[in-house]
Structures are given as C-alpha cells and as structure tokens.
Amino acid sequence: MMAGSTNTSLVSSAPKILLAKPGLVTAGAVPGKFGRTTNEDDTPSHRSRLPSLNLLSDSWDLHIDRFLPFLSENTDFTVVAVIGPPGVGKSTIMNQLYGFDGSSPGMLPPFAILSEETRAMSRHSTCGIEPRISAERLILLDTQPVFSSSILAELMRPDGSSTISVLTGESLSAELAHHLMGIQLAVFLASICHILLVVSEGVHDSNMWRLMSTVDLLKHGIPDPSSLTTFHSQSSKSGPDNDSKDNGNEGEEYMATPVFVHTKLQDKDVTPHTVVNLKKALSQYFSTSSFVKCENAAKEPVNPSTRSSVMDSTPPNLFVIPSKNKDDSPRAQHESYSYTLCRLRDQVLSMNCPSFTKTVSERDWLKNSAKIWELVKSSPIISDYCRVLQSSGMYRK
Numbered sequence: 092m093m094a095g096s097t098n099t100s101l102v103s104s105a106p107k108i109l110l111a112k113p114g115l116v117t118a119g120a121v122p123g124k125f126g127r128t129t130n131e132d133d134t135p136s137h138r139s140r141l142p143s144l145n146l147l148s149d150s151w152d153l154h155i156d157r158f159l160p161f162l163s164e165n166t167d168f169t170v171v172a173v174i175g176p177p178g179v180g181k182s183t184i185m186n187q188l189y190g191f192d193g194s195s196p197g198m199l200p201p202f203a204i205l206s207e208e209t210r211a212m213s214r215h216s217t218c219g220i221e222p223r224i225s226a227e228r229l230i231l232l233d234t235q236p237v238f239s240s241s242i243l244a245e246l247m248r249p250d251g252s253s254t255i256s257v258l259t260g261e262s263l264s265a266e267l268a269h270h271l272m273g274i275q276l277a278v279f280l281a282s283i284c285h286i287l288l289v290v291s292e293g294v295h296d297s298n299m300w301r302l303m304s305t306v307d308l309l310k311h312g313i314p315d316p317s318s319l320t321t322f323h324s325q326s327s328k329s330g331p332d333n334d335s336k337d338n339g340n341e342g343e344e345y346m347a348t349p350v351f352v353h354t355k356l357q358d359k360d361v362t363p364h365t366v367v368n369l370k371k372a373l374s375q376y377f378s379t380s381s382f383v384k385c386e387n388a389a390k391e392p393v394n395p396s397t398r399s400s401v402m403d404s405t406p407p408n409l410f411v412i413p414s415k416n417k418d419d420s421p422r423a424q425h426e427s428y429s430y431t432l433c434r435l436r437d438q439v440l441s442m443n444c445p446s447f448t449k450t451v452s453e454r455d456w457l458k459n460s461a462k463i464w465e466l467v468k469s470s471p472i473i474s475d476y477c478r479v480l481q482s483s484g485m486y487r488k
Contacts, residue, residue, distance in 0.1 A: 146232075147219030151255045151272070153464040155457050158222050162453035165228060170456070171439060172220075172232035172280040172347075175290030175299060177239045180354045180412070182217060184288060185233045187432045188439060189225045202233045220276075227440065230453065232280065237273035238298055251487055258477060259469055267486040271477055277306045279467045281382075282313045283460045284347040285444050291353050294360045294369050294411075300376055303349060307380045309472050315345035316459035317447035346382040348444035350408040352435070361413050370409050377407050408442075410435055 144158045171188060173181045182202040191200050201223045221233045235242060246253050246265040253268035257275065280287050291299045351373055359365065377383050383406045412435070415428045426434070451459070467473070480486055 143218075144222055145219040146222055147235075149255070151257060151468075153461045155461050159454060159457055161224055162230075162457055164452045164454060166450050166452050168224075168228040168230055168453050168456075169286065170230045170232070170284040170347075171286045171288065172234060172284045173288040173290060174234050174237060174277055174280060174302075175288075175352075176292070176296075177236035177241070179290045179292045181236070181288075181290050182233055184290065184352065184354075184432065184435065185223075185231050187436050188229060188231055189223055190227075190436075202231075224453075228453070229440075230456075232284070234276060234280070237276065237302065239269075242272075243269045257468070258474055261474075261477070263477070263481075264487045267477065267480060270480070270486070271473070273302060274305055274309060274473065274476075275467050277302055278310045278313060278470075278473070279460075279464055281306055281310055281347045281349075282345065282463050282467070283316050283456070285446070286439060286442060287347040287349045288439075289349050289351050291351070292355050294353055294356060294365065296353075297376075299351070300373070304377070304380065307346075307377075307382065309470070309476055310346065311344060311472060312470065313463060313466055315447045316456045316463060317449035317451035318345075319459045319462055344381055345445070345448065348408070348442065349382055350410055350439070350442075352410045352412065354412045355414045356411055357414055361411055366409075366411055369411070373407055373409055374405065380407075383407055410438065 144161075146153055146155065146158060148154055173185055175181050182200075182204045185202045186200040186204070189201050202221060203217060217233050217235050219235055223231045223233075225231060243265060246255065246269055248254055248265070251264055251266075253263050253265045255268065257263060257268045257271045263271070277287075289299050289303055291297075353369065374383075412431045413426070413428050
C-alpha cells in the first residue's frame, strides 16, 4: 500500500522513532560491525545517538526485536530503501524522505551522514540495515554501502578468507563474500520494499546498473512479504478453492520499483541534453528487465514541472541531483541541490508502484521479511552463481 492514503487514526496512535539528542549515549567501547570494537569518541557522528536499531547482526543474520516495537498493525504503509556505494548521499536522501528539519536545535538526523573525518579514515557510517519510520508511515531502510573497501577490509582475515558466512555452510574468500553481500542485500530489498532507490555518483558510473541487472537474474523464487505463507503452501494446496482476489498477482515475480538516482552532477551534466541521453542509456540497458515490465503496468502521469531532474514516467525511473556546491549561485542554470532533494521526496510520496500481493500489516511485514532474508541466504540460484564465480578464477579460493 502507498503512503498517500494513510489512515489518520492509525497514524496518530502509531509509535514513532525519536530523534537522538546529544548525550543520550554514554561513552565507551562500542561493538563494531563483524565483531570489531571501536571507541565511541572515534565516530561521534553516528555513535552519539540513540542505540542502533540495526536489522543485520555482525554474523549477517536478520534480527527484528529492536525495531518491531515501533511498528503497528497499520496496513497502509510504504517501504523505501536505498542502496549504493559509499559517499553518494544515501543517508542524506533518507533524512530528506524522513522529513528531518536540520534547523531543529539539539537534534541529530535520524540517519548518520558520512562525515569528512570518517571519509578521510576510509570508513563508512552505516552498517547493515538501519530502519526508521516517518510520520507518513514510510518505513525507511538505510543500508551499508556496496563496493566498499572499508567493508571488505573488515571482512578479510589475514589468509584472505571471510570472517562471516555469507552462504550457509560455505567458506568463501573475503572478496567473493563481499561481492555476494551486495547482491544478497539488493535481492532482499527488491523483495521486501515498494520503492528501491539505486544511487550512483555522476553520469558515468554504471556499477549500480550492473548490480540491479544481476539482481533481476538472481531474484527468482523469492516472494514478497505478504505472500510468504502462500508461497510455501501453494504446491500442496493448489486448486480453484484457493483462488482469491488477494492472489491476483500469483505467478508473477514481485520486484520493488527501482528509482535510479544519480547524485553530485556538475553543471554540464544536468543539461537537458545530457539527462535525456542518460535516460536513453538507462532505458536501453534495462529494456528486457522484469521491473520495467512491472512499471509499465503502473505508469505515473507526467508532471510538466519536473523539467530536467525527472525526465518522464517511462520506466525505469531516473532522478538526477546536482552537486551541492554552487547551490546558491544566482547564475545556476539548473534546479538547486536543496530544491531537487525536496522534489525527490515529493516524487517518492506520490509514486504509484505495485503493491504487495496481499494486504499485510507493518508488524507482519517485518516478521515475514526476516523469513525472506533466510530464503535469500539459502537461495540455490545465488549459490549456483557463487560457484560459477569461484570456478571462473576471478576470486581466490
């Protein structure tokens, strides 16, 4: 269900995430991702806040206990996730979608932003999957970066093997485990979300395009959270008696609607001509993908005021965000960084994308998402893909 028609009575009584205030977390050693220990003073930008609600543990398992109390039995909600490499602005975008007002004194943003100090230390600010829920019942999932050298460094043992088991019962090299983690994360998000923001930097980075193309190939057999029970029982309970209105999408693979966001574009890259060419390249690249077929069934009306940032409603969706520098220049020939971020939020809130197969509550969505994560980790298709990569010689044994 989309957020535009949220039930007012449910929203007013539903639990909400509080933003952190300085000093709420005591100083001291804090367990880091993959078992490492860091001192809170080393990373004040994301340690001096409320305890993490991280859904992914250091062992790459999904745990829902911390976040579940913030969800309700409301069935009118939208799940939006973001995925991309480090430093492209994922957390900044998610803070905008949350509706965070940076002018509020003494309040930190709900999602930690990569600081210059953290960037200089070649570290990342988000680990695993950090969830929040907004007043509009947007369930927002910020994720650790893909293609990240800092995550690879944390994964790697001295002998080159991975510190965690990405695939059940298999020992992999850190490089291969790191590659598969990005795929598993993207497949999972494409299975449990309504909208997936796929963020790249500039106009020439196609790594995220290739990742989503791989997801399109490997996602098969993973249901959406609302149809999990039906998915497991349909082989033993098939027949006309089981047909219902809720199962209208049965037999079709569910895929979150991707929105390809390119950030930090320079003046020459946000001209109409450049953006049109980027849109054409994107459309050609994904011309046969399953999510383009899904989007064609739920096109949005064209908004004439969108100008160069959002080209049109023809899938796949493209959104470009200019660089933050020169934001206040009176001679700028394009929309400002701040204004474009606001319009991205408006676009996401108004998107008409496919709903889950069945009606599901926020709490049941999260519980079933934990089961889907196990299906992703044990997926025979992803396991076969892993064996192909191992035999190719691209990764060490």
